Amino acid sequence: MNSMNRTLRRYSFPVSLVLGGGLAAAAGTQLASYSVPSGLSFGCALCICSTFTSFLQTVAEALTTTTHRCRKEGCDFAVRLGAQAAENRRWQEIAATHPHRH
Ligand SMILES: [Zn+2]
Numbered sequence: 001m002n003s004m005n006r007t008l009r010r011y012s013f014p015v016s017l018v019l020g021g022g023l024a025a026a027a028g029t030q031l032a033s034y035s036v037p038s039g040l041s042f043g044c045a046l047c048i049c050s051t052f053t054s055f056l057q058t059v060a061e062a063l064t065t066t067t068h069r070c071r072k073e074g075c076d077f078a079v080r081l082g083a084q085a086a087e088n089r090r091w092q093e094i095a096a097t098h099p100h101r102h
Helices: 003-033 038-064 085-096
Strands: 066-069 078-081
Touching: 003 038, 066 085, 078 085
Parallel strands: none
Antiparallel strands: 066 078
């Protein structure tokens, strides 16, 4: 895993949470200006925060994760990892030589 991936993994959650919280606060403020009850605004803001945070986490994980799959048709063996190059190669070989009983 290169240093950019490590940095992305390390800071993806706090950054996602801050961005999601900011978006939620903006939406909550707008809803409050329309006299939406605070309990309803809070619920909407919480949903926006959790959805946006989860979305950004998924994007960060996709950018820093490699998936190695068995190439035999019908086999669903797969390994997902965010490892260093040597470990990555090792799992790539394991997936390529995945044993089958039939
Ligand atoms: Zn297989």
